[in-house]
Amino acid sequence: MGLRLLTALRDDGTIDPALDPALSREDLLFLFRKMLLLRALDEKAVLLQRAGRIGFYVPSSGQEAAEIGSGYALREGDWVFPSYRDHGVALLRGYPLETLVGQLFGNASDAMRGRQMPNHWCDRAARVVSVSSPVATQLPQAVGAGYAAKLCGDRIAVIAYFGDGGSSTGDFHAGMNFAGVYQTPTVFFCSNNQYAISLPVSLQTASGSIAEKAAAYGFEGIRVDGNDPLAVYRVTRDALARAREGGGPTLIEAVTYRMGPHSSSDDPTRYRSGEEIAEWTKKDPITRFTEHLRKAGIVGGGEAETLAEEAREEVLRAVKACEGVSPVPPESMVEDVYAEMPWHLVEQRKLLSPDEG
Amino acid sequence: MGLRLLTALRDDGTIDPALDPALSREDLLFLFRKMLLLRALDEKAVLLQRAGRIGFYVPSSGQEAAEIGSGYALREGDWVFPSYRDHGVALLRGYPLETLVGQLFGNASDAMRGRQMPNHWCDRAARVVSVSSPVATQLPQAVGAGYAAKLCGDRIAVIAYFGDGGSSTGDFHAGMNFAGVYQTPTVFFCSNNQYAISLPVSLQTASGSIAEKAAAYGFEGIRVDGNDPLAVYRVTRDALARAREGGGPTLIEAVTYRMGPHSSSDDPTRYRSGEEIAEWTKKDPITRFTEHLRKAGIVGGGEAETLAEEAREEVLRAVKACEGVSPVPPESMVEDVYAEMPWHLVEQRKLLSPDEG
Amino acid sequence: MATMTLVQAIRDALSVEMERNPRVVLLGEDIGRNGGVFRVTEGLWERFGPERVLDTPLAEVGIVGTAIGMALYGLRPVAEIQFADFIYPAFDQIVSELAKFRYRSAGQFPAPVVIRAPSGGGIKGGLYHSQSPEAYFVHTAGLTVVMPSTPADGKGLLVSAMRSPDPVIFLEPKALYRTAKGEVPEGEYDVPLGKARTVREGTDVSIITYGAMVPVGEGAAAEAEKEGVSVEITDLRTLWPLDVEAVDRSVQKTGRAVVLHEAPRTCGLGAEVATLVQERSFLHLKAPVARVTGFDTPFPYSLERKYMPGVRRTLDAVRTAVNF
Amino acid sequence: MATMTLVQAIRDALSVEMERNPRVVLLGEDIGRNGGVFRVTEGLWERFGPERVLDTPLAEVGIVGTAIGMALYGLRPVAEIQFADFIYPAFDQIVSELAKFRYRSAGQFPAPVVIRAPSGGGIKGGLYHSQSPEAYFVHTAGLTVVMPSTPADGKGLLVSAMRSPDPVIFLEPKALYRTAKGEVPEGEYDVPLGKARTVREGTDVSIITYGAMVPVGEGAAAEAEKEGVSVEITDLRTLWPLDVEAVDRSVQKTGRAVVLHEAPRTCGLGAEVATLVQERSFLHLKAPVARVTGFDTPFPYSLERKYMPGVRRTLDAVRTAVNF
């Protein structure tokens, strides 16, 4: 048994009324702009990395609909526990693009003081929690934050992002189980992009889908077309609303595809075929959404290209603002380990110098 | 949705032909004797612990049908990964009672040299793997052993025992997932005795049953009356056979009840009612099986009591043989850490003396 | 003042702080209706309700992960790990997440979680109910590691831990849970983190220890006194960041140091203390810093009393130092 | 003899041993079709098939737990943890199970698993692709911990690990994966566990180090030589149980010791070595044993080169020891 895949955008560009979130023209254009911005950021960052101007990058091309569609469903007070591939969501949290780009450079323009690799950002004001590399550790944390919100009487929801590979971890199992037992306002959003680095999801688990794993924890799992921003928005909006109203957790599996490499260190030609990529490229969420907006008469003529160009320029401006900013000071290395610096770090600080170790 | 509970022994003591394993008179009596022996061991060990003659004990009263019924389904070559509560299975592996009882005393009569707490035994010859206290760690190990058997072309099955609480661990999740992906010859046998120490299974997970969690890993889960030795035997036998023939893993949830405390350190009156215990006592697997054997004319008159008395005497003989045997030698403490004793343990051995540290 | 056991003192700390601060919540296995397997949380579930005293499913990774999320949101969670031996399934959440949240977020997301765990031997718990894992956490940057040895410190240090801006691993010497009795100030009371306690003054040898080994050190000091050897005992209380001034002061006075703990020897806290002493007080040392510790073996069931350091081994080390 | 990088030498060890012993199997994330993220296992999946080179789901607890079961049954599994930083989800299986199986079963169930993991900094991997976790495993009784610094040792030590009756944590200094090149004997070749290697002889100061810090020590030794200071370098190779005779011999010759590693300082292996030295060679010491180590902070991304010990800090420590 597999769950039905929910899709709103039909192949012909029209929309299934049953799943139509009925967004305004402005909303649709906003979504579209953010998807283009995310794609533009990706394309520029990949070049920056190749040129050695940033050290590393995790692209999300192909997953824009899942990122932007779900992120757009969030409300002001909601909390976000992202993975390293979910900077798209940050773009919807009033998170200035410079903050993202500065983190890629890890210099003084990085609010995280160059502590982490690119793509591991956070922003307290936006309630976007610090990303870590260990896969899926954010899931039980998101349950705890949701529990805390409930205890404090805050009617908010918490969304936690992870991948198909993350569903195999003990953190996923514990997070899902605790959420079911405590009925926390948690939405588990799995971007099933078909791969965990080189491992296809068919070798990740023998279950028919990620979504159906929710049954093992006593709550609902939903399988949605992850390349369809409107379907993703619709199911995420409903799940978040249910969570805020005390309806408990939901697992959403967004079925999508990682069009690029796992990261700038990965060579996907080693484990997947050109045909497969070609197949999925036909379903490129940006192409599909453009189609729909054209059909709906919301963008006409060369408008889509104009918007894409605007997005590229916005990214370029951010890069200009952040690149070449001064490096982080050596002493910052021993700060923020504790609230107050203990004696041993005060002593170790003396060992730092402008030169190498 | 919950899975149907499979039962063979009807309340009136007759048997449902659909699930009748059609065991011979001898087999039935053998099963009965082993259940009585397990109960007798429990009763004696609890007294020994109260009297301070052994340090600790984990009873299994109430779970004899699940233990003996499943253990009897094993074949010579099969491997067993038990938990601390599954010594019943050991009784069916040609494991001499003295070996079990000696381990309770932790003296020179203990093949494990007094290394572990009572109930943490093992026997290589019987392919009963070393028990550890950390819950459910044996599950991925059982999958690895099954994988190895398959790779070596050995047509055997591996059974792993755990409890309802164990189903919440990351080890359960990983073990089940790996078993599904690699289609290992593993039978996951969960004795759902309704409690993890004080936590009722209703607070352990929000899922309708433990058995249905198997769907999340792409294989079958079975829910069986754990106080019915014949139903347990039947479903375990079939699952083991399927595993040996390359049919892959199965999860069996035996629904039973821990009639005694979690361990000799536990006071169950703190977390469960006398009514509840009374309800389950009516379903005492030994009473139920006795009923059936009477109805079937296999034991008559005072025969059941005679057999119970024989079991108690067998336990007494084992206790006599093991108690008061010399203590383990101090030097044994630094042995078996590595295959050969490294320099630092040779030096530390010199610190040992007949007195205290 | 009231006379309390260590268990009572720790319970008192929890209830006083839960009264004072509604954001304090407890979570762990069997801590609610059952009051904890050592009864530390007895009565708190009834008093503060299941929303603030959570019985959790059996998953340490879930307990610590959930506690971290609670702390990020603004609660002050106190997680109980039923036995320190069972903390390892949560090791990734502790080492990769809890210890690093403040650093990797440049201070935006501190995670002030307290993790309580009964630690050490003395109850015939064998391999998995006896371990002393403090060195794993002392080696992990970002954590504060605490172990009390008296009821008063048990209360005062735990209150400070619950108010600390940083995550604290609070290890409770279960051997002393009911054997350690003493006067404990009622109501508001705290003992600062990072400060050692001088258990007794002495001039010939410094014993540096903590937790259940403090009484062992006292026993050895009493024996040594009969032999005319004056032993000073320092109870570290906070294992890391430790009170290095107290250690320096004592060792530079006596010129001889014995580090005493029940955890395994190799790469244990004793190695760190010995190294700090020889780094900082080299010219004061009249003898090598000695280690009296548990053995580099798993913790044995039947031979527990031989595994754990006792007066015999401690006294031998003191004598060796004096006669070096 | 053939010239190989460390990556090639480790791959050679795996394929030679897999040829020789059909019971050797490999398992880990992305080690099959993808050949591993560092390409260590490249070609082995094609050559030995997916039954012996397993691509696993994303669960370290499953990787190590499964490997243990394989070993109990009689296979010789070699598990790869993609980065040492991701070994913690398997920490319970390693510490509670792998390390204790032989002991708790009184020898009935040994679990000879080899766990390979790329370790240490040097690739701008930040907090989670740079860690050196060896101290956690050195502190855990029952484990053998190994770290090579040359291609020849990479092959020879890994072969010995795959033949060891005990579990081995085999840490691979990823900074040297492609930068370390050298002659490696072809075919059957092993280097015994538990034996250190003297990298260079010297008379004034002993540097005790391992892994990626060996070349750093050599750089400092070359600089010191210009200042007329003769440095001896010992590469431990097996971190535990370490070659204590080699350490004693070197330190008792020079009277001065500097322990050099990139792992965090507190309770690191440097503390154990320094403690052993002062316990065993107290009267030979002309200066305190010095530690040159990583900082007690998470591993930083942008400041990596300042975090990792370099020639500067090592040379300072050598000078301080000589001028003490």
Ligand SMILES: Cc1ncc(C[n+]2csc(CCOP(=O)(O)OP(=O)(O)O)c2C)c(N)n1
């Ligand atoms: C605990 C852990 N193990 C291994 C890794 C190495 N690793 C980084 S990403 C990744 C694959 C993750 O796949 P998935 O969860 O599907 O997310 P995606 O990268 O596809 O978005 C792996 C194995 C890690 N980061 N954390």
Ligand SMILES: Cc1ncc(C[n+]2csc(CCOP(=O)(O)OP(=O)(O)O)c2C)c(N)n1
């Ligand atoms: C990892 C771990 N956490 C906690 C414990 C403490 N503990 C011992 S048994 C137990 C409950 C186990 O319940 P269940 O799995 O249902 O098995 P049962 O005892 O009921 O047979 C707990 C929490 C443990 N042994 N291991």
Ligand SMILES: [Mg+2]
């Ligand atoms: Mg993926």
Ligand SMILES: [Mg+2]
């Ligand atoms: Mg149970």
